Amino acid sequence: MSDGTDYTFVCPVCDESMLVNDSMRDALLDNGCVICSASLTTDAFSSA
Amino acid sequence: MYEPMSLDQQTELSPDEVHAVLTRHETGVLSLAKADEPYAIPISYGYNPETDCFYLRLVSTPESEKRQFLTSSPSARLVVHEADGDSYRSIIADGTLERVSPDDLTVERIVQYGDAKRPLFEIWGETKRNLDIQLFELTPDTLSGREVELDPETHDT
Numbered sequence: 001m002s003d004g005t006d007y008t009f010v011c012p013v014c015d016e017s018m019l020v021n022d023s024m025r026d027a028l029l030d031n032g033c034v035i036c037s038a039s040l041t042t043d044a045f046s047s048a
Numbered sequence: 049m050y051e052p053m054s055l056d057q058q059t060e061l062s063p064d065e066v067h068a069v070l071t072r073h074e075t076g077v078l079s080l081a082k083a084d085e086p087y088a089i090p091i092s093y094g095y096n097p098e099t100d101c102f103y104l105r106l107v108s109t110p111e112s113e114k115r116q117f118l119t120s121s122p123s124a125r126l127v128v129h130e131a132d133g134d135s136y137r138s139i140i141a142d143g144t145l146e147r148v149s150p151d152d153l154t155v156e157r158i159v160q161y162g163d164a165k166r167p168l169f170e171i172w173g174e175t176k177r178n179l180d181i182q183l184f185e186l187t188p189d190t191l192s193g194r195e196v197e198l199d200p201e202t203h204d205t
Binding site: 024028036 | 105150151153154155157158159161162164179181183
């Protein structure tokens, strides 16, 4: 099970960018962008 | 004729009651200070009752007044209050506001910030890309609450 950074997250609204793992990706999808609270889809994530 | 407000029943809230008030609200007033200059703003917060930690998202522009007060680890007070019929409750949290870097984000923090939906970004003239949005945590050094139950016979209803 990967515990590293698996995805590059770029918020489509505030442009915040960060590397995230599976768990953080799921949390962002459920809770929105942690910086600006924008709702997110999987389009905001790409393989790192 | 003036009649002073009755304060017949004023009690300290228990930790569980404090947690209950904080959990059913999402906004409060954050107060900061610089020398003898005060600064207070309404904010939205996420709250973890297990750790008593508050999660705040603060928005500013380069010209904003807020920037002056967000120095490294400023002392802060957060007040949350509610009115319920003749009962008034207030919670006061005093502590240090710590900046959270995006590099220090965890799943727990992402979930907690999910609860801090406001402030409404629509009130800003700028788009979110042009706003400086910073994440903060407040772990109180002191956290207390008080309830005042007014005697309905001694004030106008």
